[in-house]
Amino acid sequence: MPSSFLETKTPPKYSFTDDYSEGAHPQLLEALVRTNSTQQVSYGNDEYSSEARRLIQRKLSATEDEVAIHFVPSGTSANLICIASCLRPYEAVLTVGSGHIVDKEAGAIEATGHKMIIVPGSRGKMTAENLEKTVRQNQFFPHMAKPRLVYISNATELGTIYTKQELESISAVCKRWNLLLHMDGARIGVALSAPSNNLTPRDLVDLTDIFWIGGTKMGALLGEAIVVRSHLAEGFAFHLKQHGALLAKGRIIGAQFAELFRGDLFFELATNANKMAHMISDNFQTLGYRLSAKTETNQVFVILPTSLIRRLEERYSFYIWEHLDEQQAVVRIVTSWATNASEVADFNAWVRQWT
Amino acid sequence: MPSSFLETKTPPKYSFTDDYSEGAHPQLLEALVRTNSTQQVSYGNDEYSSEARRLIQRKLSATEDEVAIHFVPSGTSANLICIASCLRPYEAVLTVGSGHIVDKEAGAIEATGHKMIIVPGSRGKMTAENLEKTVRQNQFFPHMAKPRLVYISNATELGTIYTKQELESISAVCKRWNLLLHMDGARIGVALSAPSNNLTPRDLVDLTDIFWIGGTKMGALLGEAIVVRSHLAEGFAFHLKQHGALLAKGRIIGAQFAELFRGDLFFELATNANKMAHMISDNFQTLGYRLSAKTETNQVFVILPTSLIRRLEERYSFYIWEHLDEQQAVVRIVTSWATNASEVADFNAWVRQWT
Amino acid sequence: MPSSFLETKTPPKYSFTDDYSEGAHPQLLEALVRTNSTQQVSYGNDEYSSEARRLIQRKLSATEDEVAIHFVPSGTSANLICIASCLRPYEAVLTVGSGHIVDKEAGAIEATGHKMIIVPGSRGKMTAENLEKTVRQNQFFPHMAKPRLVYISNATELGTIYTKQELESISAVCKRWNLLLHMDGARIGVALSAPSNNLTPRDLVDLTDIFWIGGTKMGALLGEAIVVRSHLAEGFAFHLKQHGALLAKGRIIGAQFAELFRGDLFFELATNANKMAHMISDNFQTLGYRLSAKTETNQVFVILPTSLIRRLEERYSFYIWEHLDEQQAVVRIVTSWATNASEVADFNAWVRQWT
Amino acid sequence: MPSSFLETKTPPKYSFTDDYSEGAHPQLLEALVRTNSTQQVSYGNDEYSSEARRLIQRKLSATEDEVAIHFVPSGTSANLICIASCLRPYEAVLTVGSGHIVDKEAGAIEATGHKMIIVPGSRGKMTAENLEKTVRQNQFFPHMAKPRLVYISNATELGTIYTKQELESISAVCKRWNLLLHMDGARIGVALSAPSNNLTPRDLVDLTDIFWIGGTKMGALLGEAIVVRSHLAEGFAFHLKQHGALLAKGRIIGAQFAELFRGDLFFELATNANKMAHMISDNFQTLGYRLSAKTETNQVFVILPTSLIRRLEERYSFYIWEHLDEQQAVVRIVTSWATNASEVADFNAWVRQWT
Known part of the structure; x- marks a missing residue:
């Protein structure tokens, strides 16, 4: 595991370090140039963001009544906003130890006031069995923070993906224990495109409560699209604004996502x-x-x-x-x-x- | 005062609503296109961000030992990070009632745990006299939150600007009471370019502890440059990361600010x-x-x-x-x-x- | 307004400084002595606390299905727990400027993440008209924190009290705007016992969503009784525990409140x-x-x-x-x-x- | 591990459940009765609290310039205040998994915004070796929260105690990595009185930065005494007030601690x-x-x-x-x-x- 980023110098060599070393896919840049001179309503109410929302909903086979879409600038802001928006102060997040929120986001989740409870993982993935067991062990009211939201990432931080059956099992445990299921989709593109994948985009809507689609790691300059099921969507834009994630020129994320989802890019x-x-x-x-x-x-x-x-x-x-x-x-x-x-x-x- | 943004539709007319209805100045977009295909180290350690830091420091007549520069995506993230980075939990912010942080940022400052104390303003500006008086009235230890950081914006939310003498007076009160001075520079460009302005960029370094330079309202797609005096700079990048404001592709803000500050754009x-x-x-x-x-x-x-x-x-x-x-x-x-x-x-x- | 407590020395004179200069009413101390040697279940599940809950409910003419009762050690903990338990992160508190939470609790409310919006007061009291007006002025979604909970104290910090008609008017505004009404009852005893009072204990249940009954200022060594309407009561003990307000020996507050409310003491x-x-x-x-x-x-x-x-x-x-x-x-x-x-x-x- | 407290009924049998089933040692109750009728300055500035501070300092062989003493009502408030008072927002706590703050305080530490990093423990105790290793693994700036404060309890949650040599080793790691050392002393009485103990009270002052002495589990009705080394003591009362832990009648904790520490009780x-x-x-x-x-x-x-x-x-x-x-x-x-x-x-x- 690397010790520090800030000491690092600009790479003199070809980099396989991560999936965000380059700028944007040229088609996205072109869209920014093409749409640049129009005047648009600010804070995500521009026509490009509206189009992007419709295109993503279509790709998810979901209606706007089923899911609201919000754009944020970074993966950490997506995770902290999704999680903080759902929880009461005493509610905790369940995650495997390799989860990005555990030790790659500078304590962002705890900074919103919420505890994380670690579920033993398997190759980066949560299992329904371990989840169930951990939930059972954390019921000592009111001394233990209440398990309430399950965080998983797909693809995981180890590049593995969830099968439909695995996700259904986890979702079933969540329903049984009244837990919310949140999916970090920083790499949902490669997950859904993997040879071994058997999840459809619609499955994400059906099996989770909230998830996000990563643009930064899939060719955008920046931006992630949060997909919120309607039962959690009320007042969501407040959270974006409060965390500094509601861009005045929301168009720049909207225009890129419209480009990514208009066809199959x-x-x-x-x-x-x-x-x-x-x-x-x-x-x-x-x-x-x-x-x-x-x-x-x-x-x-x-x-x-x-x-x-x-x-x-x-x-x-x-x-x-x-x-x-x-x-x-x-x-x-x-x-x-x-x-x-x-x-x-x-x-x-x-x-x-x-x- | 407007009642809601979200209801608003794309403007069918020419808009004088705000200064962020358009995209970016074409020269900035060109810079993004030009630099797009190189591989860069992530999280603000790219060469464009480094160049932008040097150029801003030069414009401020300040060395990198005197001021650190950090880029964030939005004005609200700039304000909440600057303020939260400086304060202990019981310390409060002093601001005039028309300050942007008071009722235009969805409670972002309070969400980091800090109280705001309102100082009577004059045409959007704080006065040294009112500041001094308010500080005196808030010393009932330990029942009153401790006044510690003064927030001002330049230009203010009402378009007014601070003269050098006014800023020196406020700074003097701050020093006398051991207060930090933070300047919201969302519109620092128009302030320093105003016919009646007599502040130099260097004055901002000398008279404040932390301030930021607004890019979003001055031709950038997004991005603000936080300028932190060295005594407050330790560990600053942690705050960015924790609040989701450290972009993986920091280059996109760096490249734009380099363009804005290479010459006089x-x-x-x-x-x-x-x-x-x-x-x-x-x-x-x-x-x-x-x-x-x-x-x-x-x-x-x-x-x-x-x-x-x-x-x-x-x-x-x-x-x-x-x-x-x-x-x-x-x-x-x-x-x-x-x-x-x-x-x-x-x-x-x-x-x-x-x- | 006093400048500092900590400098003050033990008063050499008779004190009319406050209503918590003495210890407890002798009858309460006797109850502590009398109950001292029994073994009790901890954390508020002792028999004295249970009795006190029943006695308070009886005095309020309310059933345990209507209101839950929780005991906390101090007024500040009562206020911060009541308020934080009700609100989502972007929701704000409305209060008059003389409210105890504004500048006598060291920023405790903001420390839980919530903004306060000041409503112009009249002799320490909120008026329905000013409340309505302030709520109207704070609807600029999603830029302004959302008004959600109204804080009033009875008696107020200026010793004034609310008439039934005044409280009904405020309650009506709350219902119209979907606001919660919280009453700080640090001095509810003197309020309900005032010659000019026309509120019954039951009125508090009917007209507010949550309130607390002050013991510290009415003869107890310490302790306040939070009365929560059932729609807000779920998981309430978590909040007490999380804020350090759930005493291991809850009996010491329970025994005192039982004494205060067994008869008319x-x-x-x-x-x-x-x-x-x-x-x-x-x-x-x-x-x-x-x-x-x-x-x-x-x-x-x-x-x-x-x-x-x-x-x-x-x-x-x-x-x-x-x-x-x-x-x-x-x-x-x-x-x-x-x-x-x-x-x-x-x-x-x-x-x-x-x- | 127990599943719930609230369901439990008053014990019909003799209880070995915990060390807080009884009230107070009779001598402490007598002190409350004896001191009850005097008028005292509020909020911990009474003469009994002052005496208790002096007596504790004497027992610690420490001067008031070396350590400040503050009284709080509960162990959870002691822990959350001690920890939150020391840390900047991005700083994390290191603790063994059996630490009381991990899963017995309803997420109180995270509620103040701070992450916990788990260090593998040994019979409830932290070891210098595991601490060093964990600190080394959490240096990925600025992505990992910064390890800053080490939490240990003595006696531990498993009844074990630290030898002087063990505490010195941990303290040495702390100094090498610029970490603060905090000791939860809910059961410091039994630890220092254990047959196998070789720590003196003064050792706690020399080897930690902040610790607390548990009264609740050692015969008091309630109350813990926080001992803060001078370098961390500035503004400490603000934290108490902000968290609702500064009792108006601070005398009731002061009088009990004076009794506990006047002699050897x-x-x-x-x-x-x-x-x-x-x-x-x-x-x-x-x-x-x-x-x-x-x-x-x-x-x-x-x-x-x-x-x-x-x-x-x-x-x-x-x-x-x-x-x-x-x-x-x-x-x-x-x-x-x-x-x-x-x-x-x-x-x-x-x-x-x-x-």
Whole structure:
């Protein structure tokens, strides 16, 4: 796990560090240029945001009565707003320990006043069994914060995804215990586009109470689209405004999401990211390296010898995820909508050369 | 004062409603296109943000040891982060009643736990005398929250600006009472470019502890630059991250601010906004209408008969700021970097026609 | 208004400073001694607290299905818990400027995240008209925090009380605007026992959503009883626990409230406090001094010449509430359940002597 | 672990459930009666609180320049105030998973905005090694909340205590990483009075930054004494007031602590609690039952067959701490200052009878 971002310098090498190293997909930039000179009503009431809302609702096969859509600038703001909007002061969030909100958002959830209760995870995913067990263990009224909202991410922070059956099981536990289900969709694009995925966009509406669709990691300059089921939607814009997430020029997120969802661009970009990851993953496996987790989306976790890692670092940026011992470490390679096949081919060749 | 934004539809008319109805100045968009395809380190550590920081520091005649610069997406996030970063839990903010944080940010400051104490204002401005008096009245330890940070905006919400002498007086009270001084600079561009201004950018560094430079209202798609004096800068990025204001692709704010501050674009755009407002203001006065406040920056507050207002509404959008009686109301006309002289000429002619 | 408590030394003189200078009424102490050695279930589930709940419900002519009763150690904890328990993050409190929560509780309400909106008051009281007007002015969605809960105190901080008609009018505005009504009852005893009172205990249940009955200022060592209407009662004990207000030995508040409400002790003590205040007030008026507010409960606000104030200070402690000019000031004299007629007679004689 | 308190009825049997089932030690009640009728300055500025502060400082061999003392009504208020008073918004608390603040205080710490990071514990205690390792793993700036304050309890929630060497090691890690050390002293009395203890009261001053002395669990009606080192003491009373923990009649805690610390009563009561626990513990061991943890203070954790547990429940109240399997469970027996030898003898005989 990396020790610090701020010390890091601009990468002199090709980066597989994350899926937000580039700017925006050119088509989105063009949309910004094209729509730039019109005057629009502010704070998300512009025509581009309205169009984007309709397009997303259509993609979800959901009506505007079923789901409200709100745009926010960042994933952390999406998570903290979704969670804080749902909970009373004494209610707690249930999450696996690898959840992004646990140790990658500077305590943003706790800063809104809410406790997190850790559910033992499995390859980044929550299981219905562990959820049920943890909920049972946290019922000592009024001494324990009340379990109320379940946080999951899809794809997870380890690149894994939920099957429909898994999500249904979790949703069933939630209903049984009167828990809300929130899905962090920073990487929902690659999740729904994964070869092994069997969830439809509509399933997200049916099985969760609130979720968000990540634009930042799928070709937008910035922006995430929060999808709120109607029973939680009242007064939602207040939360955005109160947390500084309601942009005066909301058009800039609206115009990009309209572009991503007018056709299939969002999923095409996600498919590319997945494909590039699998090319890298396949190459590693062909050469005999062991994955620490099956590659399901755009993140490859592979166990490499230190000597090879040193060679890779000459030309590429990436995270060493975990030092296993003196000889080997888990390395994380992330591809994105912008990764192209020739870069991957070069990378794979470089791996082969030093194997 | 308007009753609701969300009901409003896309304006069918030319809008003088605010200074964020348009997209970005074309030069900023071009910078985004130009820099789009490079890979950059995330979370504000990209080369464009670094350049923008250096350029802003140069414009402020300040070194990086004196001031740290952080970029955030919105004015509300700038205010809440600046204020919350400085205060202990029991410390309160002093502000005039017309301050943006009082009733235009959905309780964002209180949501970080801090009380606001209202200081009687004068035409949108705080006075040293009223500040001193209010501080004296709030010393009943430990029953009253402790006055600790003074919030002012320049230009104010009423378009007025602080003279150097006024700011020095306020700063002196702050030093005497161990108060921090924070300036909301959503419209610092038009303030420093106003004909009656005698403050230099460096004065802001010398006389305040923390302030921010508004990009959203001065031609950027989004983004404000927080300028923190070194004694308050430790750990500042934590606050950004915790409030969801640290963009993964920080480059998009950095690239725009670099463009605004590489030459004089920022102040040229501000000068245009002010000039357009004065053209409108002069026309009103020539025609015999009374201003409810002298036009110092890009906001015109003028008292108009209801009959004329009805005519203006046929072609223009703007806020009716205050209903004085059945016959007349205060109207707010806002110009921006994007307002051009021919639109203003048309508007002035329309006013003349119906006078 | 006093400048500081902590500097103050133990009073060498008889104190009319406040109504919490003495310990407990002897009967309450005896109850603590009598019940001391039994073993009780902790955290408010002891038999004395249960009895006290039943006795209070009986005095309110309310069933346990209508109102839940919770005991907390202090008035500030009562206010912050009542208010925070009801509100979503973006919802604000409406209060007159003299409200105790405004500047006597160290920002406790804002520390729970909620804004206060000031309604112009009249002699410490809220009026239905001003409330309505202020609510109307705070509807600019989503920029203004949403008005949601009305805070009033009875008796007020100025010793005045609400008539039934006044409370009904406020309650009607609340219902019309979907506002909750919260009553701070730190001095509800003297209010309901005042000669001019026409409210019954049951009226409080019918006309408010939540209120509390002050024990600290009515002869208890500590403790306030929160009365929550059933629609707000779910999970209420969580709030107490989370704010450190759920005492392990809840019995010590329960036993005292049982004593206060088993017979009429609570109201007898209040009646004494009121009577002593009126004796003082009448004497001042007889001697020609002007009250700055009619004495309705146990607080006397009288305008006195500085020369007399100096004489009074030789033998008595009290607050100088407001300096009017060099010659005169408003003085606050507070009586309590413990004030006795001979002390008052001495005081009145001393006033006469130096008049 | 128990499932709920509120369902529980008043215990019909002798209770070993906790150390706060009784009222106050008679000597403390007598002090309340003796001091009841004097008039005192409010909010902790009374003469009894002042005396108690001096007596505690003397017992700690510390001057008033070194430590400030503040009284609060409950352990949860002590913990949340101590922690919230020290931290900036992005700073986190380090604690072992069995820490009282983790899951026995309804999320009180998170409600003040602060994250908790769990350090693997050993028999309820933190180790310097695990602390160091956890701190190292939480340095990913600015994405991870910053580790800043270490919470430990002594005695721990499992009845274990820290040796001087252990506390020195933890303190050394704290100094190396610029961490504050906070000790929850709800049961500091039994810890310092334990046969195996080698810490002096002064050691607590030297090795921690802030700690509190529990009165509620050592014979007081209520009240804990927070001991703050001078570098953290500025403005501390504000925190008390803001959280509703500054009692108007502060005298009632002051008078009790004066009584506990005028002579050796506090430690005598603690010694009794420990002695009674050891009598119970020894009896279990003599009869061949295995302790799940060595008895160091007033809590006995013993593994008992279900058949014996059923018999004990006929006459005694206590917690079943953990169900091991169908045949046996860990039972927690807690003694207190009020437990007497004859009750223990009866209990031990009852255990013997059914063994």
